[in-house]
Amino acid sequence: MFRTIPFTALAFAVALTKAASAQDFKLTSTSLSEGQQLSLSLVFKGFGCEGGNRSPQLAWSGAPAGTKSFAVTAYDPDAPTGSGWWHWNVVNIPASIVSLQEGASGQEIMPKAAQELTNDYGTKGFGGACPPPGEVHRYMFTVHALSTERLELPESPSNALAGYMIGANTLAKAHITAVYNR
Template sequence: MRLEFALACAATLVMSAPVVAGDFTLTSTDISEGAQLSAAQVFGGFGCSGGNVSPQLAWSDAPEGTKSFALTAYDPDAPTGSGWWHWSVVNIPASVSEFPSGISGALDNGALELVNDYGATGFGGACPPAGEVHRYVFTIHALGVEVLDIPETASNALAGFMINANTLGRTQITAVYTR
């Protein structure tokens, strides 16, 4: 009974979070909507040969009341049953509106990079099974709290729950990759 109630509450929070807010926009000089990721954003390992460089991302026109941001990069097509988290960053100050290319591992603004599904902290590039096209969804979430109260070792599931519970709006770019 408790588990059913918790799941129902979680589903309500996720479904009630706005998908977009006004003119909140995400842009990038490295990735484009529907376009193939470059070798720079491909993982270097697991049979893939790439630069494993986090892309440049810039966001603007966040919703009123935004106190911080969170970034997620997710592959919903991974053959895991739960997708694949490539990058999660929380507690990005509201004063930040851009990440330059290659910033992963060098954030010094109080933001917290979580462990990706490769088991490493920070950005982990694309590396789908050979012959498969996968989508890579880069999302900036505008949050109504300054800091998410989660441990540095938080799972991406816990981070996702807390992000969605505090989201005022979100914007995204979905790129693809195949090898």
């Protein structure tokens, strides 16, 4: 026998508000476009790749009420590792910041409170695209609106731990997925 659980008007209104907030949260970039090939400036320099290794310009708007900070991630789900490849993790970006300039990673123009984590190349900050020759990979750039001012992470957290903590505190997220092949 099935039991019916009433869906109250209040629960419906809350669900609609969350959905609307998530739809209003947008990520834009002058450095990359949805579904398009990354420019050489965003490609890693090393591992057989010859790019500029510059982080992209990113801007976001429409963050939901209750946003206390942001995190930015860049992830390649197609890397032949079994767990993808983390190209960039930036946490503790103050809620007053709504953009990052191109090339901000590792520079004085990165927001002071922001914390760049070690990428899967083993260096702090942004590490550009560098798929194996002949393969097309997707690069998912995501901004997360977080419900906490600061993620409490150990000194050198793994990207998996950072991803868990980001996910546990995400109110909404917006992304752009670009591609690259060589």
